[in-house]
Every structure is written in structure tokens, then in C-alpha cells.
Amino acid sequence: MKPRIRLVATRDGVRAEGDKEARIGHALGGDPLAEGPPPEGIFAAWTWDGERLLARNDRYGIHPLYYRADAGSLTLSPDPLALLRPGEIAELDHDALAVFIRLGFFLGEDTAFAAIRALAPAATLTWTPDGPEIQSPALPVPGPANLSRTQAVDGFVELFRAAVARRLPAESYILPLSGGRDSRHILLELCRQGAPPRLCVSSAKFPPDPGADARVAAALAERLGLPHRTLAPPRSEFHAERVANPAQGMGTLNGAWTLSLLAFLRRNSALWYDGVGGGELVQNPSIELIRKNPYDVTDLPGLADRLLAAGRTGARVEYLLGPRTRTLWSRERALARLVRELARHADAAFPLGSFFFWNRTRRSIALATFALGDGNAVIHTPYLDHALVDHLASVPHRFLIDGTFHDQALHKAYPEHAGLGFASAVPQRHGPVLVGHRLAYLARLLGHTLHSEPDWWRGHDQVLRRLLAAGRGPGAPQRVSRLQPLALYLLQLESLAAGRTT
Known part of the structure; x- marks a missing residue:
């Protein structure tokens, strides 16, 4: 089980649950909690002294560390799902998910959950009963050096x-x-x-x-x-x-x-x-995608639009979206979020x-x-x-x-x-082996739903039904092949957001 700490301010002081100190990963030649620039290595660490929590991470924020700051409480863990409370109906971050379902990764400090954030690179997070404070330098994005x-x-x-x-x-x-x-x-x-x-x-x-x-x-x-x-x-x-x-x-x-x-x-x-x-x-x-879509600071919406079209699911993702999610996770929301990140x-x-x-x-x-x-x-x-x-x-x-x-x-x-x-x-192999592999994936998904996750079939957003419907018409095998992993992800996410385990 991954380390976790939850601090709750009460009338009688702060109640601390979990690990009061954690050092995760490997800091090279330095104390990960010392003041100053982070040492070499990939790590995350925190300590609670009874009055103040101090947490820090590596220079690039590579080691996962997530926090949740509610009124009068803070929860911290390298596992964001450990910050969800048992049985809680969790609000999703719709702007973040609008990007994720198209590109396959989150931007900046976004997560799937509105209340949970990734700690920014080279950050120092402190918490007292007065609340959290986070200090993080701007991303180090140097301009071109004068090099041959x-x-x-x-x-x-x-x-x-x-x-x-x-x-x-x-x-x-x-x-x-x-x-x-x-x-x-x-x-x-x-x-x-x-x-x-x-x-x-x-x-x-x-x-x-x-x-x-x-x-x-x-x-x-x-x-x-x-x-x-x-x-x-x-x-x-x-x-x-x-x-x-x-x-x-x-x-x-x-x-x-x-x-x-x-x-x-x-x-x-x-x-x-x-x-x-x-x-x-x-x-x-x-690099091929980058060559075809050069960065143009005067047309970031155009660049963002092309990146979304070339993403992991591209336009195929629309097959999985219903009336509700088509609005909440719209391409327009994804575009706006991606433009903000590209500008950095x-x-x-x-x-x-x-x-x-x-x-x-x-x-x-x-x-x-x-x-x-x-x-x-x-x-x-x-x-x-x-x-x-x-x-x-x-x-x-x-x-x-x-x-x-x-x-x-x-x-x-x-x-x-x-x-x-x-x-x-070496080119990828297509043909009967791949077709069989993808059909086995779909069969296992349907079998698991039938025997272990009946709520997936009855789900609010009808993801599984939409995946099967995507199997009709021209280009169906390639479309379903691309959509199956995302469909599984969305089914699991819906369970987690509803307070169920997956």
C-alpha cells in the first residue's frame, strides 16, 4: 500500500491519520526536504511535525504526488485514488478529461478528479490549520543556446x-x-x-x-x-x-x-x-507530427485543433460520448485547455x-x-x-x-x-493475429461486465453500448480497436466517481 497522510483541523487540534513521514523514490546526494533547489533524483517526500506539514518533490515533478485540500483538511499521497473517500460521489474535472480522452494524458497538474491535483514540479507544499501554501517556480523552458x-x-x-x-x-x-x-x-x-x-x-x-x-x-x-x-x-x-x-x-x-x-x-x-x-x-x-504541425504562437488554437485531431483517439472518441459527456467533455473545452498549456x-x-x-x-x-x-x-x-x-x-x-x-x-x-x-x-504486424487479439479483448470486456460489473452495462453514460454501436459501418475494426482501452478507462472512472471499487 502506498503512503498516505490526512490532516484534519479540529477544535482540539489537528488529527493526523496515516504516515506522518514518507520519502518515496530516490534523491541523489541531498535531502529531499531541505530548503533550496531540489537535489538530483526522482522523488517525493513529506513530514508532519505536529504543527506543520512540509512536502517537496523532484525538479521535474516526475515522481507522482497528489494532494487534496478541503476546508480544514489536507490529504497527500502518490496515489490519487487514495484521496477519494469511501463511498464518496466524486466530482470529475471535465476540462481535464476533455483533453485526456483525445490525447491520452493529462496536462499540467490536472487529474480526472476536480478536488485532486498533482503537485507541480519542484514544489514546496506547506500546510497548517490555516490552510495550504504551495510555492513552485515557473517551468524552466530555456530559449535556444548559441551552439553549432x-x-x-x-x-x-x-x-x-x-x-x-x-x-x-x-x-x-x-x-x-x-x-x-x-x-x-x-x-x-x-x-x-x-x-x-x-x-x-x-x-x-x-x-x-x-x-x-x-x-x-x-x-x-x-x-x-x-x-x-x-x-x-x-x-x-x-x-x-x-x-x-x-x-x-x-x-x-x-x-x-x-x-x-x-x-x-x-x-x-x-x-x-x-x-x-x-x-x-x-x-x-x-517528430513527424511536430514537423507537420509547427509551433506558431500566433495560431495556438489552430495548432491545438490539429493536435487533438491527431491524438490517441482523434475523432473516433465521439462514438463513446453521449448527450451529457458530449457537452462536458467537448472538443471546445479540450481546445481551450490545450491552448493554455501550449502557451506556457x-x-x-x-x-x-x-x-x-x-x-x-x-x-x-x-x-x-x-x-x-x-x-x-x-x-x-x-x-x-x-x-x-x-x-x-x-x-x-x-x-x-x-x-x-x-x-x-x-x-x-x-x-x-x-x-x-x-x-x-520495423513495421507493425496487422492481419488475423491482430484481429483475434482485439476480439479477445472485447470478449473479455463483455464477460467481465456480465459476471463482475453489471453496473457497467447499465452505466449512466452507456459507454459499453456505444462501443458496440461503433462496431457498425466502414472502418469499424480499427475504430473499435482504438476505442476499447478508452472505453474500459471510462467504465472504471464512472465506478470510482460513484464511490464503487473497480
Whole structure:
């Protein structure tokens, strides 16, 4: 169970329930509760001394920490669902959900629940019976530095080496390894510094993934003379997502495929390395979308509209919305909320890269590691080294927009491995296997509803009926395939908001 504290001001003083002190994650070389800038590392912490609560988090707000400030009370936990009271009818944050159902992640400090907020990056929260006070600096979004391409690449190589050197393992460890760039860079640098893992481990993913991730990772491990193991994904994507959604605080639609991998790491290694931040900061996975939709501060509504159209569900989401939710979670509300967030990144060297880092990375991608992962493990995140992030965030837009920046750094630092490609170059597999997988998902969803969640069929917003109706007409298989995970999420959310467990 994740730590939680609830403070309630009464006539007789403050009643404290739960954990009066908690230190979650790993602060590197400093006290997470000390005054001044946050130390290196990804963490959240609080302490209650009987008169005053003090809570702080890491520089990027990567480690989840949520608070609920009601009249005369404060509740704090890394699990936002722990802030819901048993049997409570919880009000939803409709602006936040209008964005989430289209993009698949929350913005800023939004959550699905109106009363619950994520703690902002590098924040200091204090609470006394007089109420809460939160101090948080503005997002560090530096403008472009005066660098040549060579200087930008060399700076990345050297600062990454320094970041890993600050995080060398003090014990034997297992390294999660994919077929992508981020974990490859971590592995090659650890080996260069004489600290290889005892085992590299990869996890297969759900269809339509072609399996290239594990194959490329195995080839790299073999080159380095390291043992490698590939884990099977969870047997049922539906059941994995049913577990992962609430375990990640209803904060993302991603992460379910990592359950097998994280369970293996929890059993076998007290030290991990994670590549979180590498993609968004260095070689953005959405670079094609960014090229087609350049950031234009004079037309943020137009940009926001295009991002919503290209989001996880795009226009398909309208099939799941009824008369009530079509108003509460309208595209207009999503547009207004997204424009406000995009405006915060206008001065960044790479505005859309900054937007995705502070929102998708922080509020969605990081949850697999820091919500589903082991709170007792030391999890090193070298891409989030402060000096390295400062450098990467100031690399001029023109050096990142071609989508080769990380490749250049890897080839320069480790030329002997330049010939080994990446899993992203292998196309996804479609056809009968994928069709069968999606039909199995739908069958399990319907079966679970019939046997365990009859309220899902009778639900206020008729999500399940609308999902089945989306299976009619041209494009039905692709439409239902995209909508099934969101439909499950909305069914679970409706139960939680009504005070029922899922």
C-alpha cells in the first residue's frame, strides 16, 4: 500500500491519520526536504511535525504526488485514488478529461478528479490549520543556446557520460533493455564505464507490435557478451489494463504491457535504470507530427485543433460520448485547455518538444516506472540529470526537427555499434493475429461486465453500448480497436466517481 497522510483541523487540534513521514523514490546526494533547489533524483517526500506539514518533490515533478485540500483538511499521497473517500460521489474535472480522452494524458497538474491535483514540479507544499501554501517556480523552458550542431551533439555525449558517472551502481543489477535508443545509450555507457549489468531483460508487447524490440535488444546484448532474457507480455491485454489503470491513478492509458517486466524487476533487482525523458528531450517519438504541425504562437488554437485531431483517439472518441459527456467533455473545452498549456512553452527552444516532455513524459510515460514500479527500488534516470536536461532543452529547434539527433550522438560515442538498427524501423504486424487479439479483448470486456460489473452495462453514460454501436459501418475494426482501452478507462472512472471499487 502506498503512503498516505490526512490532516484534519479540529477544535482540539489537528488529527493526523496515516504516515506522518514518507520519502518515496530516490534523491541523489541531498535531502529531499531541505530548503533550496531540489537535489538530483526522482522523488517525493513529506513530514508532519505536529504543527506543520512540509512536502517537496523532484525538479521535474516526475515522481507522482497528489494532494487534496478541503476546508480544514489536507490529504497527500502518490496515489490519487487514495484521496477519494469511501463511498464518496466524486466530482470529475471535465476540462481535464476533455483533453485526456483525445490525447491520452493529462496536462499540467490536472487529474480526472476536480478536488485532486498533482503537485507541480519542484514544489514546496506547506500546510497548517490555516490552510495550504504551495510555492513552485515557473517551468524552466530555456530559449535556444548559441551552439553549432557539433557542439550540441558533443555536449549531449559528455553530459550523458557525467550523468551516468553520478549514478554508477553500488550493487549487481538487471537492466531493462528495449530495441530503442534510450536504454541502448544507458547500457553502452554503463559498459564503457566498467559497470555492465548481470542481465539485460526485455518484454514483448501486445499486438500489433512486431516483436522487434526484444530481437534488437538481444542482438545488442550478444554483441556486448551479456546475458539477455525476453519476458512474455501479460496474457490478457484487457486484464492488464484493468489492473494498470487504477494502479496508475487513472492518469494514463499506457503502461499495461510493462506489468510482467516490472514484476520481474521487483523480484530480482533492487536497482534499475530507466530511460524516461530521453525520447521527448532528444529524438521525439512524435517528430513527424511536430514537423507537420509547427509551433506558431500566433495560431495556438489552430495548432491545438490539429493536435487533438491527431491524438490517441482523434475523432473516433465521439462514438463513446453521449448527450451529457458530449457537452462536458467537448472538443471546445479540450481546445481551450490545450491552448493554455501550449502557451506556457512559447519561449522554449523546441516548444512542442517542451510541451510533450512536461506533459506526456511527466504525467503519463513516467507512471509505468514510478506508479507501477517498486517504491523501494533505487531507480536511476540519467536523462533527467539536471545539467543534461538544461543542455538538451536549449538545443536549437533546427538540430532536433530532422529526428536524427540521438542517432548522431550514439554513432559518435559508440561507432562500433552504429550498424545495429532500431526496432522502430520495423513495421507493425496487422492481419488475423491482430484481429483475434482485439476480439479477445472485447470478449473479455463483455464477460467481465456480465459476471463482475453489471453496473457497467447499465452505466449512466452507456459507454459499453456505444462501443458496440461503433462496431457498425466502414472502418469499424480499427475504430473499435482504438476505442476499447478508452472505453474500459471510462467504465472504471464512472465506478470510482460513484464511490464503487473497480
